[in-house]
Amino acid sequence: MRxxxxxxxxxxxxxxxxxxHFSEHLGRCIYEGIYVGEDSAIPNExxxxxxxxxxxxxxxxxxxxxxxxxxxxxxxxxxxxxxxEKRKRMVNTHWGGVVEDNSFGTHEFFELAKQxxxxxxxxxxxxxxxxxEMSEWVEYMTFNGVSPMADLRKENGQxxxxxxxxxxxxxxxxxxxxxxxxxxxxxLYRRYQTYVRVYDPKKPIQKICGGxxxxxxxxxxxxxxxxxxxxxxxxxxxxxxxxxxxxxHPEGWxxxxxxxxxxxxxxxxxxxxxxxxxxxxxxxxxxxxQYDPEKKIGMVVDEWGTWYTVEPGTNPGFxxxxxxxxxxxxxxxxxxxxxxxxxxxxMACLAQMVNVLQSVLLTEGDxxxxxxxxxxxxxxxxxxxxTLLSSSLVDEKEVGCGEWKVPEVTEAxxxxxxxxxxxxxxxLATDEEAFVDVSLAEGxxxxxxxxxxxxEMHAHNTFEEPEAVTEKPFDNYTEKAYxxxxxxxxxxxxxxxxxxxxxxx
Ligand code: AHR
Numbered sequence: 001m002r003x004x005x006x007x008x009x010x011x012x013x014x015x016x017x018x019x020x021h022f023s024e025h026l027g028r029c030i031y032e033g034i035y036v037g038e039d040s041a042i043p044n045e046x047x048x049x050x051x052x053x054x055x056x057x058x059x060x061x062x063x064x065x066x067x068x069x070x071x072x073x074x075x076x077x078x079x080x081x082x083x084x085e086k087r088k089r090m091v092n093t094h095w096g097g098v099v100e101d102n103s104f105g106t107h108e109f110f111e112l113a114k115q116x117x118x119x120x121x122x123x124x125x126x127x128x129x130x131x132x133e134m135s136e137w138v139e140y141m142t143f144n145g146v147s148p149m150a151d152l153r154k155e156n157g158q159x160x161x162x163x164x165x166x167x168x169x170x171x172x173x174x175x176x177x178x179x180x181x182x183x184x185x186x187x188l189y190r191r192y193q194t195y196v197r198v199y200d201p202k203k204p205i206q207k208i209c210g211g212x213x214x215x216x217x218x219x220x221x222x223x224x225x226x227x228x229x230x231x232x233x234x235x236x237x238x239x240x241x242x243x244x245x246x247x248x249h250p251e252g253w254x255x256x257x258x259x260x261x262x263x264x265x266x267x268x269x270x271x272x273x274x275x276x277x278x279x280x281x282x283x284x285x286x287x288x289x290q291y292d293p294e295k296k297i298g299m300v301v302d303e304w305g306t307w308y309t310v311e312p313g314t315n316p317g318f319x320x321x322x323x324x325x326x327x328x329x330x331x332x333x334x335x336x337x338x339x340x341x342x343x344x345x346x347m348a349c350l351a352q353m354v355n356v357l358q359s360v361l362l363t364e365g366d367x368x369x370x371x372x373x374x375x376x377x378x379x380x381x382x383x384x385x386x387t388l389l390s391s392s393l394v395d396e397k398e399v400g401c402g403e404w405k406v407p408e409v410t411e412a413x414x415x416x417x418x419x420x421x422x423x424x425x426x427x428l429a430t431d432e433e434a435f436v437d438v439s440l441a442e443g444x445x446x447x448x449x450x451x452x453x454x455x456e457m458h459a460h461n462t463f464e465e466p467e468a469v470t471e472k473p474f475d476n477y478t479e480k481a482y483x484x485x486x487x488x489x490x491x492x493x494x495x496x497x498x499x500x501x502x503x504x505x
Contacts, residue, residue, distance in 0.1 A: 001396040006441040009390035014342045016062040016384035022349035024069035026095040027318030033354030035104045042366045051368045053115050059377040063119040065349045066109050070094040070176035073127030077137045080105020096317030110162045119165040126170030127178035135195035143199045168208040182219045186226030206240035220284050224291040241300035247307040248273045259308040259322040268404035274330040278337045285344045298346025305351045305358030319356045323371035324460040331376040332426040332495035339412035369466040375453040379497035382422040386414035399429040421500040427490040434490040443484035445500040450474040454494025
């Protein structure tokens with residue numbers, strides 16, 4: 001097969017936020033996974049685990065969404081401010097029925113974002129909260145003057161307002177966020193977003209409207225129809241993003257399937273379901289194009305990833321699952337799709353960051369391991385903020401098992417500000433190598449870095465064997481004369497990164 005890269009044809013900027021993450025008050029994501037409290041024996045900075053923060057900095061987390069998820073629509077932010085001993089203890093009814101002591105609240109979230117050096121995406125409560133509550137939260141976080149909420153923030157030790165980069169007006173309001181119908185939610189969106197005040201025009205808050213579940217195109221259409229009354233001018237300051245949620249359940253929502261025990265057919269079924277993201281982005285995108293042809297509203301895929309049956313013996317409400325080479329491929333395939341649709345997809349958040357669903361990190365007591373998905377995010381970090389280049393695969397065959405057929409390889413290519421080219425390739429077949437002949441429209445490049453993440457399809461990291469799957473050097477390539485391209489041999493079930501630089505640089 002041939003990979004043709006037209007490095008003279010730029011296709012748009014890849015928003016760094018496509019590489020975003022999601023942290024909910026769910027299971028051991030926030031508590032134990034990220035936040036252990038200042039008195040913990042686990043090394044921490046202001047309660048945040050140092051090992052976790054350090055690992056996350058290495059993948060350059062661009063944006064973090066919090067506090068949910070379903071949790072967001074029953075979160076009352078005032079419960080999570082002020083002296084910790086006085087904070088309300090409540091039941092986390094959505095997730096495991098455990099006690100939520102609110103020790104991680106607004107101040108802690110901004111401290112975490114500061115330590116990570118990332119943008120902030122706060123998700124408000126429409127399902128069970130009032131307009132006043134939402135409006136006061138925004139005032140508390142962002143107003144830099146004299147006002148009841150700004151004064152309260154100062155009393156609680158934070159003089160300066162924080163920066164809220166994105167604010168979500170509800171979550172999954174078609175389901176856990178209130179079981180609403182789209183026109184009803186859209187009317188509420190119109191109302192609630194009015195009071196998400198931008199107090200400092202130099203620090204605008206991007207407003208994210210709650211979008212569809214999977215292929216619910218009716219939701220997308222009705223919400224946009226109700227919100228815009230067909231006047232594109234209405235867009236300004238009204239809606240900056242529309243969300244989309246899609247999880248890969250290999251065996252469907254009811255059964256889901258094991259994270260580590262699966263056969264070849266389920267491998268291909270899972271990857272085929274990951275590839276379905278492209279159809280979702282294109283079809284929801286086509287509806288958005290009708291209302292917003294200039295693509296001012298970003299598609300925000302703020303929940304995506306694999307969702308399996310929980311690990312045996314763990315709380316079913318905690319959604320704790322292992323992560324294999326299969327997850328590395330799901331991550332690589334999905335991120336390449338987002339890269340290739342960077343004209344519309346402006347943010348995406350993997351669900352979830354630590355110990356929940358397709359996590360990049362898993363913890364157990366004071367131990368932490370990086371998952372195969374982590375290593376893919378590390379490879380792909382070079383795409384953040386780079387310019388997508390035109391690229392296509394030619395003469396590619398299909399691989400698969402039974403009815404589940406997938407392309408052998410998927411790819412995305414970008415060029416960064418320094419002129420380095422990044423190529424990311426996913427090889428989906430489990431049983432044979434793939435030969436790829438890469439050519440560049442304008443030659444003169446050599447390989448400066450090449451790594452691969454892969455292995456046997458079930459391979460995964462454990463606390464006993466934390467480095468079974470890591471990012472390893474890749475050297476199975478030859479360079480063509482005059483730097484016109486490469487010949488690659490990709491190992492089965494693998495994600496490969498190649499970085500090219502101009503010869504002579
Ligand atoms: O990520 C887990 C849950 O999945 C989120 O809380 C919810 O928004 C979605 O249904």
